Amino acid sequence: MKLTKQFQLYESDHTLFIKALKEKTPGMEERQREGRALLWDRPPVSLSEQERQLESAVKQQAYVYQNKL
Numbered sequence: 895m896k897l898t899k900q901f902q903l904y905e906s907d908h909t910l911f912i913k914a915l916k917e918k919t920p921g922m923e924e925r926q927r928e929g930r931a932l933l934w935d936r937p938p939v940s941l942s943e944q945e946r947q948l949e950s951a952v953k954q955q956a957y958v959y960q961n962k963l
């Protein structure tokens with residue numbers, strides 16, 4: 895479906911706000927990538943390290959809030 899020229903030139907208020915924000919703070923995208931890398935992009939874990947983590951995990955009872963009688 896081809897839109898008319900009027901709709902092709904339309905930009906929402908949100909888009910305009912983001913564009914203005916990026917112009918005001920030129921290094922914002924790089925800082926966002928760095929922040930994402932801190933939280934989500936982690937180095938791979940070796941198999942021996944994975945096994946150690948699984949073995950050292952504390953077992954939890956099925957229903958945590960019920961006391962054992």
